[in-house]
Amino acid sequence: MATLWITLAVVGGIAVVAFLSRLVWSLRPQADMAGTPPAPLERLGWIGLGVTTVVGVGLIVIVILVGTDFIDENTTARGTFWLLMIVGFGLWGASWYVIKRRSGGVVVDERDRAILARSFSVESLIVLLMLVTWTIALSEAFSEDGVMPIAYLQLIFWSTFVGGAFGRSLGIVMGYRRGIAVDA
Amino acid sequence: MPKASIANDIRRLRFEHDEMTQQELANRAGCTRQTIIVLEKERYVPSLSLAFSIARVFNKTIEEVFEYSGEE
Numbered sequence: 001m002a003t004l005w006i007t008l009a010v011v012g013g014i015a016v017v018a019f020l021s022r023l024v025w026s027l028r029p030q031a032d033m034a035g036t037p038p039a040p041l042e043r044l045g046w047i048g049l050g051v052t053t054v055v056g057v058g059l060i061v062i063v064i065l066v067g068t069d070f071i072d073e074n075t076t077a078r079g080t081f082w083l084l085m086i087v088g089f090g091l092w093g094a095s096w097y098v099i100k101r102r103s104g105g106v107v108v109d110e111r112d113r114a115i116l117a118r119s120f121s122v123e124s125l126i127v128l129l130m131l132v133t134w135t136i137a138l139s140e141a142f143s144e145d146g147v148m149p150i151a152y153l154q155l156i157f158w159s160t161f162v163g164g165a166f167g168r169s170l171g172i173v174m175g176y177r178r179g180i181a182v183d184a
Numbered sequence: 185m186p187k188a189s190i191a192n193d194i195r196r197l198r199f200e201h202d203e204m205t206q207q208e209l210a211n212r213a214g215c216t217r218q219t220i221i222v223l224e225k226e227r228y229v230p231s232l233s234l235a236f237s238i239a240r241v242f243n244k245t246i247e248e249v250f251e252y253s254g255e256e
Contacts, residue, residue, distance in 0.1 A: 033225070039218040105207065109215040110231050111222070 023170075027177050040103045041112045042176040045119075047095045048169030055088040056162045069151035085158075089165075119171025126167030130160050191251045195224045197242045213237040 038046070062070055062077050070077035100107050108116075134156050142148045198204045206220045213220070214237055215230075222228040223238075230238065230250075239249045 033222075033227075036218065036221050039216055042218075103216075105211045106214055106216050109219050110234055111219045111228060112216065 023174075027173060039112060039176060040099045040107045041116065041172060043099050044092075044096050045169045045172030045176070048092055048165065049173060051088045051092045052162055052166035052169060055084050056159075056166060058084045059159060059162065063155070068155055069149060071154050072151055081158075115172060115175030118175055119168050122171030122174065123164050123167035126170075127160055127164045130163045131156075134160075189253055190229050191226055191253045192223060192249055193251075194220070194238065194249065197244070197249065201242060209238070209241060212241045 059081065062081055066074050066077040070081065072078075134152075138148055138152060194209070198206070198209055206224075207217045210217045210220045213234065215234055219228065219230075219234075223230060235246050235250055239246045242249060
């Protein structure tokens, strides 16, 4: 049984690396679009990628250093987590306000709305993958005990929340990099 | 980025209209400058309403601004 899980983990790991490599490659600037200033929504997408990456990595570091029940048991870790969330997402929201004021003219048009609509599919995929991973991991970890610490509920929620926001930002950036040739 | 199947004369028409900038055209057509850029590179097919808005800016019909070039 252990061999099966190891094999699945290796195959899954290779698939994830291949997928991420293709994803990163698709984000390269297109040659004929070099020098084109980013659209306001694209700027917001890049900022969102940065914010959610920092918050996500921060959450992982907190869990590694303090443990999974940090939200209930450790005031410092809980404060750090909330600070990351509030500052990170607050900056993200404020950046949209600044971007809108500096843009002048139309900020979001039909092409931007089409890209925004399609970004939902990337967000959905990442949320689904995270929920599947959590379900399998927690089922395997606590199947013998039959009970799961309640701290994991909050961990599942916040990690999926941040992952979903990351997915939405990634979908937006991919939409601009890959382009939409067909109208909405 | 895939090439759109509709060609256009937006860039030429802009220069013929007192060298209108992309931003000016975007403001008058109700879209962003980046959309005008990808339109001129024929990397985006506008909706009917946007196509009409752009044609109206140049006092042209849609057919005088856009041309269907077939499937890619």
